[in-house]
Amino acid sequence: MRRSSLAEPPAGAKRFAPATVEALCEVLARANAEQIPLEIAGANTLGGMGSPARASTIVTTLALNALIAHEDADLTCAMQSGITLSAFDKTLAQHRQFVPLDAPLRTKATIGGTVASGWLSPRRHLYGRARDLIIGTEIALVNGTLAHAGGMVVKNVTGYDMSKLYAGSFGTLGVLTRVNFKTLPLPRARRALLAKLPENTRARAAAQLTALSVIPAATIFVEGFRKNIEGADGIDGRTFVLLEGSEALLERGTREIRTALGRAGVPETTIFDMGCGAMLERIADACVASLGQRSITYRSLGLADSAMERATRLRDAANRQRLFTDLLFDANNGDVFVRLSDRDSRGFAAKIEQCHDELRAIDPRLTIVAGEAPIRAALDPWGEPPPAISYMRKLKAQFDRHNILNPGRFIVG
């Protein structure tokens, strides 16, 4: 890297947390002019996702954390990107509203990081993806200019929907400084149902739970993750079903779920009317819970009806390599998370490379979502490039010709 004022900031630390959008733009423009690569981050709570950052100079949006507007009667809001998910949720909850982002480590995770990472909520089949709830963005481009897209209205086809490109772009097209959302009314009530799930009941339970007349807000099957998610299940798995809506809907949903699980041979279902949000948070946290240098977590996306089969195949392949597995999958959206681990880092390192290839044979698009940087660097965390990769690379070059923003971090290189 060239020596420069930016690479060696006065404080000696190569970490910038601009307090204003203007200051951020200045940092970007200088880095671009001097061709200094930057790591773009929020709180880095999803820092274990994808390829490790290569840049040694970090720009974080943590200090850009203001609420810009909450037009509660319009069900819209605008936030600076560095605000944490918990602060965001709290602000909206004052007016009985919410935006279901459901990313891990919500007291630290930022809106910008959550959006830029394209984190997928297990409630999205009901409420939409984060990108579906974004109505506008402001982004600081690498040359230090600001560009806006969308606005503060809930329906808008004025020009290209640039926010769709920024969501999930891992900061490689620019730095999100502001995100506008349409908000949703908070459900009037919520209830969680937990049940132990012996493996021989799982397939029937999954089929039954996706055929209810009341669609649950989340239907998660868990195996392992015992330190992260409640439920001492021995060798059995367990299921977490979240209902959201009116009291009447909850009552009907509860009846249906109990009947469905009973039909599947599940012995007992426990109901929780308190602490449902905390349970959902623990599931989100488990998705990226790392055991240091002796674990790695993969995510497989796909059709809902193939989730259990993918989960089982991934687990069995890992077990054949004598790696431990913790597993969870989302019966509504088809996401599978599988954490592979060993007793120590040396044993893990010896097994993971071969196992990685076997897992990729099951799902070529398998993505690493949590793991230490050296392990991820050796494993090609993004998987097989998608068919439109050449367009993605051209877009990257169009927005960031010198590859200043998060180089090497994303699938575009």
Added chain:
Amino acid sequence: MSELIARLKDALGADAVKAEREDLAVYAFDAYSQGRLPSAVVLPASTRDVSAAVKIARACGEPIVARGAGTGLCGGAIPAAGGVVFSFARMNRVLELDARNRRARVQPGLINLELTNAALPVGLFYAPDPSSQKVSTIGGNIGTNAGGPHCLSYGTTVNHVLGLEIVDESGEVVTTSLDDPGYDLTGALVGSEGTLAIVCSAWLRLMRVPEAVRVWLAAFPDFESASAAVSAIIGAGIVPTALEMLDRVMLEAVEAAFHAGYPTDCAAVLLVESAGVEEDIAAYESEIRRIVHEHGALAWRAAASQAERDALWAGRKGALGATGRIAPNYYIQDVVVPRTKLPHALRAVGEACAQHHIPVGNVFHAGDGNLHPLLLYDRREQQQVAAVIEAGNEILHAAVELGGAISGEHGIGYEKRGTLSRVFTADDLATMAGVREVFNASRSLNPEKIFPAGIRCAEVR
């Protein structure tokens, strides 16, 4: 026969290429206006045909304009610079219906409503329902990111597109999927009005048919109280599946045409639909009813049967056509404002039209803040045409001043491209032009659309 026509016929077959002047004239129009006469019209039967025709058109230096049913209201499908029009009338099938995963793969020429008709037997439906859904196509809906009354709770087209198969400007076939790692190209392509690629098939999300649906009417003495009721309903945390408003002008036109059951002795009517589980609907009804009465509703009525509901929706969706009884022509504006600004926006519409002596009717998606004033005029009267254009511009300006946008669901197309810079700065527009540069560097895909003349991609350096 020109080289273009000969090569197209050779590649696609003679019956898939139209080159006679009277045929071409049909494709010079959409529901907004007339463009230039195209050089040829092709009717591909497959993605391979589309790819071949794109390569030929490019080799002959011809612009390429993808066209659905031509129902667009802002000139998005007119061949503004001539060229080859691609009609998808032959690519109109449901290719796959995957009921278990609630999705379908369809061709772009499929008529919107036909997808729902195909999915209903397995208890599913396709949610985006533009008023033109009996004729408009999925491809056109994807191009404009079409909305419709029910997108209030279900979202617009982009929320229902899971993946695309496209042909790019060089004729190559590329697929995108929401599950792919990388940039969300699917999201960027939806709503790009054929300026980035040609959609050849799409995976679409289907939704479960709700077990209960209710439709109610609330009549109001003025639009201010009706607008305030809209804000109060949304503000109370109730998001109905649809929340539409019709003013007296439109109520009279609709009743004369359809006898749909709307009252005509009030200034405005709210058409409210809720769907979901039976237990919730009853609770919503009493709450919405209380709110509208608190805001001065003159009357409240529930549609008593499926037939009554269908009649009310037929009237609402046929409202534009119904204006034929009261004026020879209409010009429909499409602007969107924050929901709480509806009374201000409606007042601005009234003032602009009064100042230019243009009668106006309003029928619109009140729950979304998406206005559709219909300016009624006679195209043969030059003065009226000029007045309509002036009033339309003033309405656009008012929407922007109120914090809104210049199109909620119809698109920018040819009509509004000159006004895009009212909403966006040069830097904002340069990012969009950068995307166009990546996909459509040759500018051969639907030229003279969306972007104001002279906007260039300022490569970010």
